[in-house]
Amino acid sequence: MHIAVCLSRLPDPNTVEVDPLTGAVDASRMLYILNPADAAALERALQLRAPEDRVTALTVGPAEADSILRDALAVGADDVLRVWEEGRTSTRPAVTALLLATALRTTELPDMLLCGTRSLATGSGKVPALIAEYLDWPVVTDIVDFTLQGSMVRFLRRLAKGARSEGEVMLPAVLAVEAGAAALRYAGLPDLMKAKRAAIPVQDLSELGLSPVDLNFPAPTAQATMPPYRRPREIFVPEASLPPHERVLQVMSAGIAQKSGRIVSGSPEQAADQIIAFLADRGFVDRAG
Amino acid sequence: MVMTTHDEKMRTVRFRVDDTAHISVDGEKCKSCAVRACVTVCPAGLFVPLDDGSVLFNYEQCFECGACYFVCTQEGAIRWTYPRGGFGVTFRES
Amino acid sequence: MAVNGGSEHFDVIVVGAGPAGSAAALIAARAGLSVALIERGEYPGAKNVSGAVFYGSAILNKLIPGWWEQAPVERHVCRRDLVLMSPTTSVSLDFRSSAAGYSEPPYNGFTILRPKFDRWFAAQAEAAGAFLLTSAVVDDVIKEDGQVVGVQVRRDMGELRGDVVIACDGANSWLARKAGLQRELHTHELSLGVKEVIGLDEATIRERFQLTGDEGVALEYVGAVTDSVHGGAFLYTNRDSLSLGILGQLSSLVEHKKRPYDLLEAFKAHPAVAPLVRGGTLREYSAHLIPEAGWNMVPTLYGDGILVAGDAAGFCLATGIYIEGINYAIQSGLAAGTAAVEACRRQDFTRYSLMKYMELLYQRNVLTDLRAYRHAPAFVNGERLQNVYPELAARISESLFRVAGDRKQKLLPLYWQTLQQVGTKPRHVLKDLYHVARAYLW
Ligand SMILES: Cc1cc2nc3c(=O)[nH]c(=O)nc-3n(C[C@H](O)[C@H](O)[C@H](O)COP(=O)(O)OP(=O)(O)OC[C@H]3O[C@@H](n4cnc5c(N)ncnc54)[C@H](O)[C@@H]3O)c2cc1C
Ligand code: SF4
Ligand code: SF4
Numbered sequence: 001m002h003i004a005v006c007l008s009r010l011p012d013p014n015t016v017e018v019d020p021l022t023g024a025v026d027a028s029r030m031l032y033i034l035n036p037a038d039a040a041a042l043e044r045a046l047q048l049r050a051p052e053d054r055v056t057a058l059t060v061g062p063a064e065a066d067s068i069l070r071d072a073l074a075v076g077a078d079d080v081l082r083v084w085e086e087g088r089t090s091t092r093p094a095v096t097a098l099l100l101a102t103a104l105r106t107t108e109l110p111d112m113l114l115c116g117t118r119s120l121a122t123g124s125g126k127v128p129a130l131i132a133e134y135l136d137w138p139v140v141t142d143i144v145d146f147t148l149q150g151s152m153v154r155f156l157r158r159l160a161k162g163a164r165s166e167g168e169v170m171l172p173a174v175l176a177v178e179a180g181a182a183a184l185r186y187a188g189l190p191d192l193m194k195a196k197r198a199a200i201p202v203q204d205l206s207e208l209g210l211s212p213v214d215l216n217f218p219a220p221t222a223q224a225t226m227p228p229y230r231r232p233r234e235i236f237v238p239e240a241s242l243p244p245h246e247r248v249l250q251v252m253s254a255g256i257a258q259k260s261g262r263i264v265s266g267s268p269e270q271a272a273d274q275i276i277a278f279l280a281d282r283g284f285v286d287r288a289g
Numbered sequence: 290m291v292m293t294t295h296d297e298k299m300r301t302v303r304f305r306v307d308d309t310a311h312i313s314v315d316g317e318k319c320k321s322c323a324v325r326a327c328v329t330v331c332p333a334g335l336f337v338p339l340d341d342g343s344v345l346f347n348y349e350q351c352f353e354c355g356a357c358y359f360v361c362t363q364e365g366a367i368r369w370t371y372p373r374g375g376f377g378v379t380f381r382e383s
Numbered sequence: 384m385a386v387n388g389g390s391e392h393f394d395v396i397v398v399g400a401g402p403a404g405s406a407a408a409l410i411a412a413r414a415g416l417s418v419a420l421i422e423r424g425e426y427p428g429a430k431n432v433s434g435a436v437f438y439g440s441a442i443l444n445k446l447i448p449g450w451w452e453q454a455p456v457e458r459h460v461c462r463r464d465l466v467l468m469s470p471t472t473s474v475s476l477d478f479r480s481s482a483a484g485y486s487e488p489p490y491n492g493f494t495i496l497r498p499k500f501d502r503w504f505a506a507q508a509e510a511a512g513a514f515l516l517t518s519a520v521v522d523d524v525i526k527e528d529g530q531v532v533g534v535q536v537r538r539d540m541g542e543l544r545g546d547v548v549i550a551c552d553g554a555n556s557w558l559a560r561k562a563g564l565q566r567e568l569h570t571h572e573l574s575l576g577v578k579e580v581i582g583l584d585e586a587t588i589r590e591r592f593q594l595t596g597d598e599g600v601a602l603e604y605v606g607a608v609t610d611s612v613h614g615g616a617f618l619y620t621n622r623d624s625l626s627l628g629i630l631g632q633l634s635s636l637v638e639h640k641k642r643p644y645d646l647l648e649a650f651k652a653h654p655a656v657a658p659l660v661r662g663g664t665l666r667e668y669s670a671h672l673i674p675e676a677g678w679n680m681v682p683t684l685y686g687d688g689i690l691v692a693g694d695a696a697g698f699c700l701a702t703g704i705y706i707e708g709i710n711y712a713i714q715s716g717l718a719a720g721t722a723a724v725e726a727c728r729r730q731d732f733t734r735y736s737l738m739k740y741m742e743l744l745y746q747r748n749v750l751t752d753l754r755a756y757r758h759a760p761a762f763v764n765g766e767r768l769q770n771v772y773p774e775l776a777a778r779i780s781e782s783l784f785r786v787a788g789d790r791k792q793k794l795l796p797l798y799w800q801t802l803q804q805v806g807t808k809p810r811h812v813l814k815d816l817y818h819v820a821r822a823y824l825w
Binding site: 290291292293295297298300301302305324326329330332333334352353354355356358359360370371372373374375377378379380381382383 | 429432580672674
């Protein structure tokens with residue numbers, strides 16, 4: 001089996017300092033790390049690998065990104081590949097996904113593609129889904145655990161509020177794992193030294209059969225929306241008209257009322273209307289839409 | 290801000306915390322230590338004296354300077370080594 | 384490259400990519416040897432802290448001509464002040480020099496930031512052919528029949544073999560101790576330095592310290608700055624930040640129960656320092672040990688298959704007035720590297736062959752300087768220099784400059800009177816004068 005793992009190098013969030021006045025980030029103070037979720041993906045790939053299997057690590061990034069590929073070699077990746085267009089300064093998820101998918105196509109399609117479910121930097125989590133789209137493969141995100149049974153993967157996904165869901169998917173597939181899914185192993189000395197000396201293969205656009213225009217995507221509309229705002233914190237005050245012991249009871253409950261959900265029903269269109277109406281009531285969307 | 294609290298100082302330092310502690314303190318041994326030199330010298334303020342006479346220690350924000358190791362006079366109270374390569378403190382400007 | 388017991392073999396293994404280690408690796412690699420330079424930090428300099436003024440420009444210039452043009456230096460030091468402090472006042476002795484050595488290449492000293500400088504310097508060793516391995520901590524030496532034949536790295540299959548091991552692992556040198564070359568150090572032989580880098584814009588720095596262009600100043604403080612703790616303080620100008628910190632003898636910190644960061648805050652709040660740092664923002668806090676006992680703590684410098692250089696060998700001149708360690712680290716690293724090269728030529732790695740290191744150290748003035756100043760540490764850490772004289776000087780000048788309507792006192796009576804106020808006998812002053820002379824002049 002051939003397992004490919006996508007890695008990304010990004011600033012350690014602890015070293016990203018934003019100037020409160022200008023909003024500028026001090027690049028000279030940033031240190032870079034391998035995205036923790038990608039590290040977990042790499043570890044899962046290494047754990048899965050049988051003696052005859054092969055693990056390839058890929059990244060999209062400038063020469064500095066070689067360091068994470070060396071780290072991957074040191075812990076046991078068999079091959080690595082860096083993809084980059086010289087002169088570029090950043091990539092959007094769509095570009096990253098296109099480059100990775102094309103690189104996999106032009107070299108050799110793996111049986112399984114593992115990656116981190118989202119990067120710490122942007123946290124958009126779009127890349128796995130977009131790669132799957134380009135490869136026309138199924139994608140499963142937010143994986144906390146999975147096992148391989150023949151060419152079927154049984155997985156456990158994390159849902160909101162601690163809930164979990166189980167499922168199965170046939171290979172080939174894109175599996176995006178959570179940072180907590182595994183801790184990356186520590187390289188042995190000989191492998192570390194070998195990795196340090198290794199030449200890192202690089203492919204640019206022409207080698208991938210792409211032209212710069214292929215990477216021109218329209219500006220994402222998401223940028224036009226309002227930034228999320230935090231609702232002002234409500235401070236609990238007991239009702240003044242109540243007798244003292246009632247107020248004490250209110251204070252002791254700290255104002256916590258049981259959270260309630262609402263289930264909408266009807267045809268999909270009706271349900272959608274209800275949800276939109278609900279959101280509009282609370283000012284999340286315009287009623288017109 | 291020029292005048293800073295100890296917390297504010299520590300927040301400017303970057304640590305890559307390993308899962309296992311590189312320094313460990315045997316709080317029992319500290320019960321018979323009157324000097325508590327480690328509490329005084331540790332530049333990261335990582336030693337906290339407890340009411341029962343022992344000392345609480347957390348390795349996570351350690352500068353790896355060695356001061357605690359040298360000032361401790363209680364045989365076997367501190368087990369000291371560096372963290373694994375690549376982990377621990379990383380200075381950017383000092 | 385011979386294969387030995389399955390692991391790779393190097394001519395020279397240098398432990399620690401500080402200034403000592405990178406210098407040793409650079410010179411050995413240039414001589415064509417296979418060199419491994421092992422560093423436990425994520426990058427060279429990641430674990431390192433200095434003031435720092437680097438006074439070894441001329442040495443480095445011989446190695447890498449015009450080095451400051453390519454290296455990350457901050458400012459060249461054109462002025463040095465020694466400031467004697469009492470709790471409220473201060474007197475400064477100003478060494479401003481426009482002599483050629485200060486203001487023209489290769490300059491006398493540069494302020495540097497170690498994480499940046501060390502990274503650059505290690506890259507020079509790498510470019511010369513040394514194999515730099517970061518994120519690798521060395522736990523011990525490997526010995527066979529008493530001969531050091533390599534080092535044990537804390538990783539799977541972490542054995543690394545080499546003909547000569549050069550321990551450049553800094554002030555807290557486990558390697559020198561594990562190899563049996565250094566004893567356990569005492570708390571009066573070590574100082575703790577705590578430091579802050581405080582961001583301040585370039586224009587403000589120039590204006591505040593009266594500097595033009597890349598000029599910088601080095602201010603060194605003794606006296607009330609460390610309360611009753613034996614130590615000192617420093618403040619150096621970088622390009623767009625200040626480096627400032629305090630140094631305190633470990634034993635003295637313990638004795639007086641002073642927390643280093645409290646002293647640091649008190650230093651910044653002192654009326655002589657506060658206006659200099661005003662408006663700055665803290666960029667990084669850090670701490671490191673300094674070997675302070677000089678000559679008296681120098682370990683056995685060579686053994687079978689091993690040499691010790693830099694802070695690991697106690698080659699740090701902390702005379703109280705200033706710390707010079709980086710330049711001695713480089714000098715001793717070069718000496719050790721050269722000794723290793725010669726041993727490789729002879730293919731003799733016994734201590735008799737490596738003893739050549741001693742001769743090279745004398746040639747490079749490392750041992751001569753250390754010997755010359757061997758009485759300085761005790762004197763510098765003595766009570767009167769630390770606390771009484773700064774107070775004395777501050778009081779005298781305070782009285783001298785105070786315009787209070789009463790008759791100006793003559794200097795000598797004023798001096799005696801003040802002496803009595805701070806509780807020092809003239810006899811002690813004479814004795815100290817003798818010590819000063821012995822420490823600095825003979
Ligand atoms: C606060 C302060 C201010 C100072 N100011 C000045 C100044 O202004 N001017 C000046 O000249 N000097 C100054 N010094 C002294 C100077 O910092 C030292 O003398 C100098 O750093 C010594 O260099 P070195 O290479 O011997 O050791 P270090 O710089 O300490 O380098 C040792 C290296 O070895 C690595 N290492 C240690 N153990 C291991 C291991 N087991 N395995 C792998 N790697 C290891 C470390 O990570 C480090 O990179 C100051 C020191 C301090 C603390
Ligand atoms: S100095 Fe040693 S024995 Fe005393 S409290 Fe600290 S760690 Fe414990
Ligand atoms: S090594 Fe230094 S920073 Fe770490 S615990 Fe000891 S004294 Fe504190």
